[in-house]
């Protein structure tokens with residue numbers, strides 16, 4: 763198996779992080795990988811907001827958690843109610859990819875860019891986890907206002923399409939959860 767495929771198979775959603783920062787050099791490499799993702803008509807309708815400020819992360823987390831607590835999905839409410847649960851898993855870095863909704867396929871473009879970032883992170887030994895609460899919270903009026911209040915502004919008219927936390931795993935990578943194999947049709 764080549765190195766790229768082995769990185770893809772090794773990547774896991776990491777939910778326990780060491781507090782150490784992700785360095786500028788590693789972040790730059792991850793962002794470079796993200797910017798090289800494919801995008802519809804090469805529109806590259808994205809903007810990358812990397813948040814490393816611990817106080818800002820704390821405030822944003824506190825607010826985003828309310829999106830899970832008020833969700834109409836019972837499983838999300840139950841998870842968020844658990845003692846000590848942190849939607850950002852105390853990771854030292856959050857990246858939000860926002861995009862221009864007027865682009866042909868902003869959501870796909872931003873999601874592909876995030877996957878590139880997660881794979882680049884995994885190749886560097888850095889863990890990641892998609893953080894859906896950010897998009898759920900921003901979709902509310904209160905959420906938009908809090909983002910503005912905290913100064914987490916996106917380029918004019920952009921909306922967040924992908925968000926993930928990153929950091930050094932505090933434990934060895936978790937085992938892969940079950941992955942279905944009965945989802946493939948090959949038509950020779």
Ligand SMILES: Cc1cc2nc3c(=O)[nH]c(=O)nc-3n(C[C@H](O)[C@H](O)[C@H](O)COP(=O)(O)O)c2cc1C
Nearest residue numbers: 773774775776777849891892893894895937938939
């Ligand atoms: C669209 C999307 C939303 C997700 N939201 C969350 C989330 O809010 N919190 C979380 O801990 N994991 C989240 N995940 C991670 C999934 O739970 C994880 O990818 C899945 O369980 C498979 O595990 P793996 O990534 O280790 O292969 C999300 C993944 C995707 C693709």
